Amino acid sequence: METDVTEQLFRDDAYLRECDANVVASGKGVIILNRTVFYPMGGGQPGDTGTIEWQGNSANIIDTRYGENGMINHLVEESEHIPAPGTPVHAQIDWERRYKHMRMHTALHLLGSILKYGVTGGNISADKSRLDFDMEDTVDKENVNKKLVQLVAA
Known part of the structure; x- marks a missing residue:
């Protein structure tokens, strides 16, 4: 389901550690999903870290931030390989840290x-x-x- 905002699964279940999602947009250093378990930085609390996996590949999420128009940016090192828009992915947070x-x-x-x-x-x-x-x-x-x-x- 494509929407104008990232569905914030952590709002309904703070103990949810992973989810399946689709890439809405991606670019140098950022992946935007249609839904996420990653909590973005806010209220003095750091953004989540973790991994996003797809088709035998993975990217380390080094931070999560609110982006424009209600989207949530999953930040990666700029040198990381990232999935293209439309790619189905599996997102998993670093639960111990969260x-x-x-x-x-x-x-x-x-x-x-x-x-x-x-x-x-x-x-x-x-x-x-x-x-x-x-x-x-x-x-x-x-x-x-x-x-x-x-x-x-x-």
Whole structure:
């Protein structure tokens, strides 16, 4: 089904790791699919990485970004061989990396529920994340940690 936007399968199932799709467009360093499990960079969270396979070939996806008109760009090294438009492909994310990002994302939401300040920024990565709060006071880190542990245990 050809559409003006990439169908974002990750919106309906964040645990979906792979899908079949068709190439809508491709060019130097980019593949655009009609549907994808790859989460694009946004909200402080990095874009997914993984692979796209077709007809015995594969391309390593090094990043995923929102493109124009609701399309999602699957970025590859410019030297990579890429599939032509119309080619059926199999897309698979690096699940271990995605799952770490999901866990960090959830942890930051929990932190935000404890600290009742406006959030002015943030960043998520697999190993370390941060939220920036609009606050003048310091917080009791031990108390915050205790509340986080209680929320996770609930």
